[in-house]
Amino acid sequence: MNKFTSLIIGLLLVFMAGCSSNNFDLKLTTPKSFTPGQSTPIQLKILDREGKPVKGAKVSAKLDMQGMSHGDTSLKLQETGNGVYAGKANLEMEGDYTATIQIDYNGEKSLREKRFSIVYKKEQ
Known part of the structure; x- marks a missing residue:
């Protein structure tokens, strides 16, 4: 294996380790x-590898409706305590969403x- 190939493999391993998504529950x-x-x-409740609440993180989300191309909804989530982060979204349609x-x-x-489904609230 030449030096260039070794360098590329090494960089890929470092990149994959740095972008690991298994560090949080x-x-x-x-x-x-x-x-x-x-x-x-x-x-959103975030726990670390040991199951302890994650405090002091910066958390944001983009909500995208599956199969639709009308754009996504972005929001920042604020820490409320004990590993819980909350925000508010302005959803336009009921259906299946992916939260990135x-x-x-x-x-x-x-x-x-994460995926979730939501429907219109029925008037009473």
């Missing part, structure tokens, strides 16, 4: 229904995806 919580025109709460979650914690970055 994520639990995404969303309501089952929403009211169009109103903000919908999104909550970016976490920056102590110089470690992680990019993960």
Whole structure:
């Protein structure tokens, strides 16, 4: 193996280790229904490898409706305590969504995806 190939393999290994998404356990919580025109709460609980709450992370998410091309909804999640981060999204349609979650914690970055479904709230 020549030096160039060794360098490329080494860089790939470093890149993969730095972008590892297995360093956090994520639990995404969303309501089952929403009211169009109103903000919908999104909550994320983040635990580290040892199961301890992650405190002091910068967390953002992009919500993309599967199979649609009308763009995505971006939001920053604020820490509320005990590893919980919360934000509000303005959803336009009911359906299946993918949340692409970016976490920056102590110089470690992680990019993960979580899926959820949501429907319009029925008027009573």
